[in-house]
Every structure is written in structure tokens, then in C-alpha cells.
Amino acid sequence: MPSNSRAVVLLCICMIALGGVSYAGKEFALPTPQPAATYPAHDEHSDELVTVGIDPYDMADKANIFTIPYADVDMLPIFVVITNDGDQPIALTGMKVEFITSKRTKLAPATQDDMYRRLSHTHKPGGVPLPFPIPGRSKSAVSNKALDEIQRAQFSARAVEPHSTQAGFFFFDIDGISTPLPGAHLYLTGVRNGKGEELMYFEVALENYLSAPQPVKPAASPTK
Numbered sequence: 001m002p003s004n005s006r007a008v009v010l011l012c013i014c015m016i017a018l019g020g021v022s023y024a025g026k027e028f029a030l031p032t033p034q035p036a037a038t039y040p041a042h043d044e045h046s047d048e049l050v051t052v053g054i055d056p057y058d059m060a061d062k063a064n065i066f067t068i069p070y071a072d073v074d075m076l077p078i079f080v081v082i083t084n085d086g087d088q089p090i091a092l093t094g095m096k097v098e099f100i101t102s103k104r105t106k107l108a109p110a111t112q113d114d115m116y117r118r119l120s121h122t123h124k125p126g127g128v129p130l131p132f133p134i135p136g137r138s139k140s141a142v143s144n145k146a147l148d149e150i151q152r153a154q155f156s157a158r159a160v161e162p163h164s165t166q167a168g169f170f171f172f173d174i175d176g177i178s179t180p181l182p183g184a185h186l187y188l189t190g191v192r193n194g195k196g197e198e199l200m201y202f203e204v205a206l207e208n209y210l211s212a213p214q215p216v217k218p219a220a221s222p223t224k
Contacts, residue, residue, distance in 0.1 A: 026067045028149040033167035036083035040212030041186075043202045049086035050160075052188050052202040055079040056181060056209060057169075066153070068146055073118050074175040075110065077153070078186065081167040084160040088194030092166070093158050095190040099172045102183025109170040115150050116142050118173070181206045 036042050039053030057063045057077040063070065070077055080097065084090050099107040110118070119142050155168030174180045188202040 028065065028067050028152060030152060030168070031065065031079060033079075033081045033165050035165060036081040039081060039209075041204050041206060041209035043204045045200060045202070048193070048199050049084065050090060050191065050199060051083045051085070052204060053081040053083070054186055054204050054206075054209070055081070056206065058181060067149055068119065070171065074173060075115070075118065076172045076174045076180055077169045078172065079167060079169055080155055080186075080188070081165060082157075082160050082191075083165045084162060086193075087162050089162060090160050090194070090199070091158070091192040091196075092160065092190075094192065094198075095188065097170050098187045098189075099170075099180075100185050100187065101177060101180055105177070107172045107174070110173055112150055112154065114173065115171060116147075119146060181210055183207065 034053075036051035036053030037044050039055050041055070042051055042053035044051040055078070057065070057070075057079060060071075063077065066077070078099070082090075082092070097109050099109075101107070153169045153171075155166075155170055157166035157168065160166045172180070184206040186204045186206065188204075189198075191199045191202070193199060
């Protein structure tokens, strides 16, 4: 093999190895949520004293908080923040979230099993494996670190206490959708007040995020 070809091969091997080391050394930390009304894309119910804000992690600098390159597996992480400014807790056990594109395509959040299946057999463009151990087609093929990140990242709160905020990520499968955000809306239903009454649905326009001059910056929690 010519010397210049060997150099190119060695460079590629080094880049892949360094990428693996980089991902191996990273630790995911859930962003610290701000009050939902401070996010450019939000829907505030002033009469019910509840606000829902969303922050898509569609840009590389924001998505860098993750150890998994979700863009490479066609998953869009959306940070959903719910602030309760009332004096009674609100229940989220019946909450449903739906992402509707400009073409009226309805997307439900990916479940953990959906995420495992996607990660277990995905490769980067050109056939280069992702830099974490996912060679098989089952949950057991996904690394423990990736499993832990998925579990910690996904929205899991079952209630929001008075004068407090809960947040987490919902992941949406955008395979085949080249521009998912323009004209899209996120709908949130099934939130109930302390009396068990369902609140009016929340509708958040993604255009408010896209047109914001200074999007909310992710603030990672300190690593313990």
C-alpha cells in the first residue's frame, strides 16, 4: 500500500478511536430547567397558573450534552418544561404529548424500547459504527451507559408540586422528515389539577423557538 494511503487509513482509525474515547469519557447531565415562561416557545395558561415551555435540542452545540448522537439515529430530543405557579399540585400521570409537523404528520414520543431498537442496529452514514457498543438488535446490545442516559433523560415526573417546575426530554422519530421544526406544533393534554379536573390542552408553536433571537441556552447540572 502506498505510504500516502497508509497515512489516510491510520488517520481514519485514529479519528474513530478518539471519537470512541470522547463518548466514553462524557457524562450526561440533565439541563437545569428555567421557568417555562422564559422559553421562547411556550404556552401559558394564566387562569390555570400552569405554563408549558419547550426547547428542541436540534443544534450540535446543544445536543453536545448527550453521549449518544441522536441526530445520527434520526431522533429529535425536545426538552419539555412544566411550571406550576398555583397553590395545588398538578397531576401528570395521564399526560400525553404529540408532535405535529407542518404537513400534519402526528408523532408520538419514542418509548424506551423504541430507543433501544433504534440504537441497537444503527450506523453512521458510510457504514461506520457509532462509538459505543450497540452491535446487536436488543436492549442487551446497548451499553449500560447509553441505557442510563435514556432513562435519566426522558421526562418521568408524575406531578408538579405548587410553585415548582419539572422537566425532561421527549424523543421523536423524525426518520424521513428533513425539516421537522418549521410550522410544527407540540400538543400536551391530560394534565389535571388538584381536583382531578383536566386542564385545557397546551399548544406550543415551534416557530416561536425558530424565530427567537436568543434561544435559551442549556445549563447542565454539575456532575457529582
